Amino acid sequence: LTDVALAWLGRGCRTLTHLDLRNCNKIANAGIRALAEACYDLEYLDLTSMKGVTDTGVRALANNCPGLRHLNLSGMYMLTDGKARDFGLEGLQALCNISTKLEVLHVVGCFQVAKGALHCLRKAPFAPILKDLILSGCPNLDEAAFCRMAKKCIGLTALSMAKCGECVTDRMVETVGRSCRLLQDLNLTEAVLVGGSGLGYVVRGCRKLVTLTLSGCHRVDDEALIPFKDALPGHFDPGLEHIHLDGCPLITDLGLTFLAKCASRTKYNVLVNLKKSGVGMTGLRSNLENWVYSELKKTKHFFGMTPLRRWKDQVLINEYGARFKAARRIQAVVRGIAGRVRAQAIKAQFYREFVAIRMQSWWRGRLARELFLLLVWEHERRVYAHSLLVGFYRIILAKERRRILRERRELGIAERAAILVQKHYRSWLAKKVVAELRAAAAELAARLLKSALDVQRVYRGHVGRQYFKAVLKAHLEELARRDNAARRIQYNWRGFHARALVSAQRR
Numbered sequence: 395l396t397d398v399a400l401a402w403l404g405r406g407c408r409t410l411t412h413l414d415l416r417n418c419n420k421i422a423n424a425g426i427r428a429l430a431e432a433c434y435d436l437e438y439l440d441l442t443s444m445k446g447v448t449d450t451g452v453r454a455l456a457n458n459c460p461g462l463r464h465l466n467l468s469g470m471y472m473l474t475d476g477k478a479r480d481f482g483l484e485g486l487q488a489l490c491n492i493s494t495k496l497e498v499l500h501v502v503g504c505f506q507v508a509k510g511a512l513h514c515l516r517k518a519p520f521a522p523i524l525k526d527l528i529l530s531g532c533p534n535l536d537e538a539a540f541c542r543m544a545k546k547c548i549g550l551t552a553l554s555m556a557k558c559g560e561c562v563t564d565r566m567v568e569t570v571g572r573s574c575r576l577l578q579d580l581n582l583t584e585a586v587l588v589g590g591s592g593l594g595y596v597v598r599g600c601r602k603l604v605t606l607t608l609s610g611c612h613r614v615d616d617e618a619l620i621p622f623k624d625a626l627p628g629h630f631d632p633g634l635e636h637i638h639l640d641g642c643p644l645i646t647d648l649g650l651t652f653l654a655k656c657a658s659r660t661k662y663n664v665l666v667n668l669k670k671s672g673v674g675m676t677g678l679r680s681n682l683e684n685w686v687y688s689e690l691k692k693t694k695h696f697f698g699m700t701p702l703r704r705w706k707d708q709v710l711i712n713e714y715g716a717r718f719k720a721a722r723r724i725q726a727v728v729r730g731i732a733g734r735v736r737a738q739a740i741k742a743q744f745y746r747e748f749v750a751i752r753m754q755s756w757w758r759g760r761l762a763r764e765l766f767l768l769l770v771w772e773h774e775r776r777v778y779a780h781s782l783l784v785g786f787y788r789i790i791l792a793k794e795r796r797r798i799l800r801e802r803r804e805l806g807i808a809e810r811a812a813i814l815v816q817k818h819y820r821s822w823l824a825k826k827v828v829a830e831l832r833a834a835a836a837e838l839a840a841r842l843l844k845s846a847l848d849v850q851r852v853y854r855g856h857v858g859r860q861y862f863k864a865v866l867k868a869h870l871e872e873l874a875r876r877d878n879a880a881r882r883i884q885y886n887w888r889g890f891h892a893r894a895l896v897s898a899q900r901r
Contacts, residue, residue, distance in 0.1 A: 404432030449485030475510030567592030590618025647677030
């Protein structure tokens with residue numbers, strides 16, 4: 395693919411939005427300029443390992459593609475910080491001053507990118523919305539410029555400074571931890587000057603961290619992992635999944651204990667690579683129970699904890715169970731509160747009714763005592779009337795009791811008669827059913843006997859016919875054998891007689 399083909403592509407596909415040109419080494423600035431002038435709607439462009447493209451090509455993209463969101467310039471060794479010329483800006487300076495929607499920028503291996511590019515990124519209109527910034531293999535980064543740039547790029551979710559050598563310091567990592575609160579992926583591979591002070595700010599500040607790569611960071615020791623020990627449940631959301639500590643010889647079993655406490659408190663932390671570190675198999679096995687969703691793995695290129703198969707499904711199941719239990723607990727607490735409130739209301743109502751009843755009782759007692767004083771003088775007059783009323787009442791009560799006893803006796807006789815009738819009727823029904831069952835059983839036995847006799851008769855006839863056929867066959871075979879023997883004797887006798895006659899005639 396050459397510049398001419400890229401120009402044809404631009405003229406033919408003017409609404410092109412996604413283009414991948416990785417490893418197209420024959421394309422130069424002219425092809426990129428023709429493409430940018432024709433396809434002004436480009437949003438995704440990958441120019442990895444295009445060694446013929448320089449700052450001029452990047453300036454053409456910046457001037458003609460305002461909607462560019464994803465730009466990969468990895469492996470473009472001729473890319474620099476850019477320069478401010480009389481006719482305009484070049485390189486990354488033009489990109490940072492003109493582009494407003496850029497979200498992903500990769501400059502892996504662009505060793506000429508340094509302080510100027512970081513200064514332009516700080517002032518870029520897209521700095522607050524920049525999400526993915528890869529600076530791997532850029533050994534000339536400036537500490538002060540990077541810190542100022544990181545304070546502006548507050549929306550970063552992925553940042554890589556792998557293999558940048560000694561230009562990456564603890565202050566840079568500390569600034570990232572303080573400013574980039576949404577960071578999910580941080581790669582500090584072979585950052586030989588990074589120790590524990592900056593890493594603590596990353597752990598405490600970047601609570602959405604998912605992947606942390608510290609491979610080859612020789613100054614990272616057990617003390618640098620202490621912030622992991624202090625992480626509370628729910629500190630990392632959605633959860634720290636991957637920690638790469640391979641090539642960190644200062645990390646020992648003590649540091650692994652800090653990571654184990656973090657794994658037991660936080661959500662995930664399922665992959666931990668400890669190849670070529672100071673952690674041994676004994677220390678890893680002693681903390682194995684803290685990694686719920688991981689298993690121990692040791693190969694030629696890996697040593698540490700790897701995630702179980704379908705571990706995210708297990709996480710979903712466990713989280714659902716925990717939420718279900720929490721909901722049940724909350725429901726129980728709410729029901730308990732509602733029950734106590736209801737019980738308190740019922741108790742208050744009871745106390746009000748109790749007080750009202752007591753007051754009514756006291757008032758009635760007072761009225762009764764007053765009436766008693768008024769009715770004492772009538773007592774003697776009512777004694778005789780009382781005795782008469784008692785007599786009449788006892789008579790009426792005796793008559794009523796006699797009537798009740800008579801009705802009970804009649805009801806008892808009727809119940810016993812009904813029970814007796816039911817008993818005889820059930821007995822008659824049972825006898826009738828038993829008689830029918832016996833008749834059916836006798837009929838079935840007779841049918842079975844007749845069927846057995848018929849089967850025996852047929853079988854005996856069949857056996858007799860078979861026996862007769864066998865006897866007849868043996869008799870016929872005997873007669874045939876005798877006939878054959880007789881013919882053989884006759885044949886021998888006739889031969890003997892003929893030979894005798896022939897011998898007599900010859901003599």
